[in-house]
Amino acid sequence: MRVVVLVSGRGSNLRAIAEAIDAGRCAAEIVGVVADRRRCDALAFAEARGVPTASVRPKDYADRDAWDVALADAVSGFEPALVVLAGFMKIVGASMLSRFDGRIVNVHPSLLPAFPGMGAPQQAIDAGVCVTGCTVHLVDAGVDTGRVLAQVAVRVRPDDDAGSLHARIQRLEHELLPRVVDALAKGEDPRWLGSAGLRSP
Ligand code: GRF
Numbered sequence: 723m724r725v726v727v728l729v730s731g732r733g734s735n736l737r738a739i740a741e742a743i744d745a746g747r748c749a750a751e752i753v754g755v756v757a758d759r760r761r762c763d764a765l766a767f768a769e770a771r772g773v774p775t776a777s778v779r780p781k782d783y784a785d786r787d788a789w790d791v792a793l794a795d796a797v798s799g800f801e802p803a804l805v806v807l808a809g810f811m812k813i814v815g816a817s818m819l820s821r822f823d824g825r826i827v828n829v830h831p832s833l834l835p836a837f838p839g840m841g842a843p844q845q846a847i848d849a850g851v852c853v854t855g856c857t858v859h860l861v862d863a864g865v866d867t868g869r870v871l872a873q874v875a876v877r878v879r880p881d882d883d884a885g886s887l888h889a890r891i892q893r894l895e896h897e898l899l900p901r902v903v904d905a906l907a908k909g910e911d912p913r914w915l916g917s918a919g920l921r922s923p
Pocket residue numbers: 730731732733734735736764808809810829830831892895
């Protein structure tokens with residue numbers, strides 16, 4: 723399955739997908755990596771791997787709609803069957819949603835619908851919950867509101883800060899996201915992946 727990954731930062735989830743593909747655990751091909759900035763670790767990783775990249779920066783366009791059209795054009799150029807938002811720090815707009823309807827997924831560091839938006843690990847700590855986790859969901863017009871595809875739980879430890887909690891959540895993101903991509907590639911329902919062999923660290 724042809725996959726385009728949208729990134730803004732470190733790219734650890736991009737790396738996890740790439741490693742799962744290399745290991746034969748994910749039936750996908752990363753055909754392009756697109757960022758909302760000119761440089762980030764995720765883009766550098768893609769370039770080093772020989773994956774075609776593109777940068778589509780909001781500040782190069784008159785407004786958000788024009789940026790969103792340009793983003794959809796750049797992504798379309800790679801002819802993906804699936805678009806994966808992996809640490810992409812922008813909300814995609816109507817052009818992206820209509821062109822890739824039901825084919826955009828996002829990974830988020832909480833058990834949605836709890837703690838959407840920025841700073842989800844800190845939100846979990848502030849709320850005093852004992853359990854949080856990660857979610858892979860379809861992207862719709864809201865912020866982290868699309869249909870949940872798969873989730874895994876992570877315990878919140880009494881001495882956690884946002885950094886330590888996010889690090890443990892990310893270990894599971896790196897397991898879950900490639901498995902969801904693999905399930906979608908095979909036409910399987912990823913919904914029960916979380917309970918099938920992924921254990922909370
Ligand atoms: C992940 O924790 C993901 O849940 C959130 O952004 C982070 C991206 O990390 N949406 P990375 O760039 O994949 O390392």
